[in-house]
Amino acid sequence: MSDAVAPAGRLRRWDESGYPALIARLILGGAFLYLGQAKLADPVQFLKMMREYEMFPPSAWGLMNAAAAWLPWIEVFAGVLLIFGIALRGVALMLITMLVVFTSAVLLRALGIFGAEDIAFCAIRFDCGCGSGEQLACGKLAENTGLIALGLILLFSRSRRFSLRPRLFASKA
Amino acid sequence: MQEWKRIALEAALVLSVLSLLSWVANGFSEDGLELSRDYFKAQRKPVGITKPKAPPKETEGDLPPRPESPEDAIRSRLEAVGLRVGEHEEVVSYFQDPAYQSGAYLFVDARNEGEHREGHIPGSRLLNHFYLERTLDVVVEAATAAALVIVYCNGGDCTDSESVALDLTENGIPAEQIVVYLGGMKAWKAAGLPVEKGDRER
Numbered sequence: 001m002s003d004a005v006a007p008a009g010r011l012r013r014w015d016e017s018g019y020p021a022l023i024a025r026l027i028l029g030g031a032f033l034y035l036g037q038a039k040l041a042d043p044v045q046f047l048k049m050m051r052e053y054e055m056f057p058p059s060a061w062g063l064m065n066a067a068a069a070w071l072p073w074i075e076v077f078a079g080v081l082l083i084f085g086i087a088l089r090g091v092a093l094m095l096i097t098m099l100v101v102f103t104s105a106v107l108l109r110a111l112g113i114f115g116a117e118d119i120a121f122c123a124i125r126f127d128c129g130c131g132s133g134e135q136l137a138c139g140k141l142a143e144n145t146g147l148i149a150l151g152l153i154l155l156f157s158r159s160r161r162f163s164l165r166p167r168l169f170a171s172k173a
Numbered sequence: 174m175q176e177w178k179r180i181a182l183e184a185a186l187v188l189s190v191l192s193l194l195s196w197v198a199n200g201f202s203e204d205g206l207e208l209s210r211d212y213f214k215a216q217r218k219p220v221g222i223t224k225p226k227a228p229p230k231e232t233e234g235d236l237p238p239r240p241e242s243p244e245d246a247i248r249s250r251l252e253a254v255g256l257r258v259g260e261h262e263e264v265v266s267y268f269q270d271p272a273y274q275s276g277a278y279l280f281v282d283a284r285n286e287g288e289h290r291e292g293h294i295p296g297s298r299l300l301n302h303f304y305l306e307r308t309l310d311v312v313v314e315a316a317t318a319a320a321l322v323i324v325y326c327n328g329g330d331c332t333d334s335e336s337v338a339l340d341l342t343e344n345g346i347p348a349e350q351i352v353v354y355l356g357g358m359k360a361w362k363a364a365g366l367p368v369e370k371g372d373r374e375r
Contacts, residue, residue, distance in 0.1 A: 043204050044285065044303040051213065061211050066196070069206040073195030081187070090183025097184075155180070168183050 018161030021088070024153040028095065029082030031147055036075030038131030046072060049129025053105055072131075082154075085163025092154035099151065102130070103144040110137035204304075212303060215250065215339045216332050243330035244355055251353055256338050259352035261360050264323055268294065268366070279319040281312060283326045283337035284358070294325065294361060295369035302336040309344065316346045328357025 014020060039046045047068040056064040081091050106128045113124050122138040130140065160166040199205040206212075241249075248258050267278040273296065280297035282289050289299045300312045316322045322341060326333040334353050342348050354360075362368065 040202075040204075042285075043199075043202075043206050047206060047212065047303075058213070058217050061213060062208065065206050065208045065210070065212070069199035069208060070192060070195045073198045074191045077191045077194055078187070081191075087183050087187050089180045090185075090187045093180055093184040094188050167179070168186060169179055 012158075015157050015159050018159045020153055021157040021159040022162045024150040024157070025082040025085065025088060025092075028092075028147055028150045028154065029079045031079070032075045032095065033079030033083065035131035036072045036077075036079060039072035039129075040076070043068070043072065046129055046131075049127065052129070053109065055105065086165045087168045088157075088160075088163060088166045089155055090168065092151045096148055096151040096155065099144055099148050103141060103148070106130070106137060106140055106144070110141070113137075206303075213332075213336075215336045243332075247330075247332060247335050247353075247355060251335060251338070254339065254342070255348040256335075256342070256351055256353060259323060259354050261354075261356045261364070264325075264352070264354045264356070265364070265366065267321065267323060276315065276318055277320050279312075279315050279322045281316070281322055281324045281337060281341070283324055283333040284331075288327070288358075290370065290372055292362075292368040292370050293358070295367050297325075297369075300324075300337050300340070302333055302340055305340055309340075313341070313344050313346065316341060316350075320350065322346060322351045323354050324351060325354040325357045325361070328355065328359035328361075331357060 047065070050064065050068045050071075056067075078091050078095055081087055082095075109126070109128070110121070110124050113119070113126065114121050117124075122136065124137040125134055126137065127134040128137070128140055132140070132143075196208075199208075251258060267273060268280070270278065272278065280294045282293045282297045282299045283302060284293075284299075285301050285303075286299065293299075298308065298312050298315060300308050324334040324338045324341070326337075334355070334357065338351050338353050341351055
């Protein structure tokens with residue numbers, strides 16, 4: 001599998017050192033592990049928070065329960081996989097998808113508040129239920145953007161250094 | 174191309190396995206959620222009840238009409254199921270009534286264990302809607318013996334007292350014997366009334 005052209009060469013060598021991917025996965029994995037366990041400390045609180053997003057119609061309470069029971073744990077498990085270096089690019093793809101959904105949900109809610117109240121966008125603060133408590137919506141959005149960027153580094157990195165089992169399916173190395 | 178297919182497959186596999194593990198872990202966890210329980214049943218508008226007649230407000234400028242306050246919403250939902258709201262003064266009078274000591278009135282704390290431990294209305298018993306079975310039996314027993322049950326949570330827009338009031342009716346306590354104290358712990362503390370800390374021995 002050949003890469004693009006010359007300028008990519010340096011980037012590639014940098015990636016092959018293994019450090020960018022290592023740092024990305026430790027931060028991303030650590031963040032998910034932390035935020036997941038913070039939600040697990042009070043599952044009911046998380047369920048209530050999730051309900052505030054009104055993502056599910058009230059009649060779909062079963063779906064909401066399932067989602068609220070699922071999310072904290074999958075965050076913890078995915079965090080652990082990243083830290084140990086297992087299924088790296090697959091986990092990265094999954095987490096990026098999740099982060100895009102969460103970030104859109106937080107953004108929509110912040111925009112809702114912005115539309116209803118006379119307040120500067122970056123002065124809006126609320127508890128997004130993310131596990132980090134009440135904080136500025138702007139800060140949360142920036143944080144998530146950073147996490148998505150780390151996910152992208154992992155997704156595109158070909159490095160397999162410092163990892164336990166970077167890919168689940170073996171293929172021609 | 175082959176490589177991206179492999180990554181997508183890996184993501185799908187990870188998602189499936191971890192999802193399964195997540196629900197299993199939730200099932201085994203002591204504080205796990207019950208997937209088949211409709212936790213917010215009380216907060217849904219009862220069927221057949223028309224919205225309280227909201228006067229068609231003439232809005233000034235382009236402000237959207239104010240929605241009803243959370244407290245009003247709780248009030249109308251409670252009334253729809255035959256429960257009533259107890260005002261602050263009324264609730265305080267039950268607390269100060271000498272009959273309170275003999276169990277004529279029962280205060281039920283609808284918040285969670287941590288909040289209860291940090292401070293509750295003296296003599297009240299904990300009944301957490303989300304983990305009902307933990308204290309349901311003792312509370313129902315005490316409630317059956319009492320003439321009136323006063324349920325509270327934190328006040329404001331908290332709906333746990335509403336849920337617990339409904340739980341009590343579903344467990345044999347007549348709705349007429351239940352009062353929901355909407356001011357809750359917030360109003361109680363603000364009035365400088367006594368607060369008890371710690372767990373109550375059962």
